[in-house]
Amino acid sequence: MNMDNNDPVFAIGIVAQMCGVHQQTLRNYERWELVVPQRSRGGTRLYSNRDVEVIQNILRWKEEFGLNLAGIEVMSKLLSRINRLEIM
Secondary structure: OOOOOOOOOEEHHHHHHHHOOOHHHHHHHHHOOOOOOEEOOOOOEEEOHHHHHHHHHHHHHHHHHOOOHHHHHHHHHHHHHHHHHHHO
């Protein structure tokens, strides 16, 4: 079975450990819609490898640029627009 980078495989506790953050931090990122994990049938948040990459970018932008979540939201939207334009 081949795994795609967008396949939801990691529970919130695992992702928190992988990224060195508290689970509440990940819930906060979800509230800001910076990363929106999929949900299992039971409602458990499941993160993909791509979600983990996004979280690592958020943490890097906070560290390197001193951005707050509002700034990260703007930067994320701009990068998304740039990526869509490059595809065209």
